[in-house]
Amino acid sequence: MAEKTYPCDKWCDIANAVLCTAWKEVPGDEWRQRIPAVKSAMKEVAAAYKLSTKTGGPKFDTPARRMAYCALHLPSRARWVFDVLRDHEGLFKPLFAEGRTTDVWSIGGGPGSDLLGFFRRHAWWGLGSLKCYNFDREAGWAKCMATLQARVKASGVDASIELVAPSKEATNGIGDPRVILLSYVLSDVFYRDKEVGFRELAESILSKPKPGALVVFLDIARDETRAWSEERLARCGYAKVGGFDFNEKRLTDYQWGRSLGRFDKLLDLGWPHRDRVTFGLWRRMPTQQRKVRTEIGASV
Numbered sequence: 001m002a003e004k005t006y007p008c009d010k011w012c013d014i015a016n017a018v019l020c021t022a023w024k025e026v027p028g029d030e031w032r033q034r035i036p037a038v039k040s041a042m043k044e045v046a047a048a049y050k051l052s053t054k055t056g057g058p059k060f061d062t063p064a065r066r067m068a069y070c071a072l073h074l075p076s077r078a079r080w081v082f083d084v085l086r087d088h089e090g091l092f093k094p095l096f097a098e099g100r101t102t103d104v105w106s107i108g109g110g111p112g113s114d115l116l117g118f119f120r121r122h123a124w125w126g127l128g129s130l131k132c133y134n135f136d137r138e139a140g141w142a143k144c145m146a147t148l149q150a151r152v153k154a155s156g157v158d159a160s161i162e163l164v165a166p167s168k169e170a171t172n173g174i175g176d177p178r179v180i181l182l183s184y185v186l187s188d189v190f191y192r193d194k195e196v197g198f199r200e201l202a203e204s205i206l207s208k209p210k211p212g213a214l215v216v217f218l219d220i221a222r223d224e225t226r227a228w229s230e231e232r233l234a235r236c237g238y239a240k241v242g243g244f245d246f247n248e249k250r251l252t253d254y255q256w257g258r259s260l261g262r263f264d265k266l267l268d269l270g271w272p273h274r275d276r277v278t279f280g281l282w283r284r285m286p287t288q289q290r291k292v293r294t295e296i297g298a299s300v
């Protein structure tokens with residue numbers, strides 16, 4: 001008898017396929033080299049996050065660290081984006097239409113966790129096709145992106161993904177984003193002095209969309225990064241239309257276990273993932289309203 005597939009299974013399997021791609025990139029024999037390398041990279045990644053307010057978040061410049069990030073965070077961060085779309089469907093759905101291609105941009109999208117969560121909910125609506133850009137400085141994510149694109153297409157979502165090296169000029173001539181995802185990237189770069197380039201990139205991207213476009217901001221709950229995002233988004237003409245903070249948001253054992261597959265045991269992950277989450281949903285206002293807001297702001 002054919003196995004019964006629940007809708008959630010398909011998306012957990014896609015997450016697992018991205019993990020398998022990241023895993024294959026780690027060189028060497030599975031037991032002697034890969035497992036120790038990734039376990040040690042998991043410690044490095046966790047240690048870098050602990051120090052991130054001094055030194056910025058981890059670098060993802062080795063296959064082992066990229067795999068470590070996927071194992072530690074991909075399934076849960078995909079889920080947080082899915083939850084945002086599900087809970088704010090009325091704001092998102094009008095941005096898409098059958099027969100139309102809509103641009104979705106992810107800043108620092110890494111292995112595509114945020115895009116995966118996005119695709120999962122978009123598939124539910126089935127509204128048109130998607131052209132996605134992941135502006136990430138780490139070219140090493142390319143194979144994960146290719147797997148994500150292939151698996152998502154095979155599951156019936158008409159989406160393409162391009163990994164773009166971030167620069168101020170990177171967005172020249174590439175369309176009109178209707179949704180911008182900023183997921184767990186600001187806290188990585190915020191405390192690095194040299195990341196002025198990232199701030200410029202974020203501002204140049206945020207000033208692109210037409211009114212009505214939505215920005216999803218998800219991150220570790222920290223006052224400084226939240227304040228920075230709120231100030232910049234307001235300055236770029238966005239109004240806050242949703243948001244919440246969670247001290248601890250958890251993935252269910254099932255979602256966690258199925259996404260990780262055999263990596264759960266191989267890497268001794270052993271517990272469902274939890275995250276501190278701050279979330280804000282922002283909508284670009286019409287120019288007229290932006291002016292009024294600026295004038296009110298200026299007079300205060």
Ligand SMILES: C[S@@+](CC[C@H](N)C(=O)[O-])C[C@H]1O[C@@H](n2cnc3c(N)ncnc32)[C@H](O)[C@@H]1O
Nearest residue numbers: 077108109110113136137138166183184185198
């Ligand atoms: C913590 S990961 C977040 C990945 C994904 N958005 C998620 O929610 O899981 C942060 C990503 O930001 C990227 N990144 C760091 N500094 C950057 C910069 N200056 N410009 C673009 N991407 C950057 C890293 O390479 C990494 O892939």
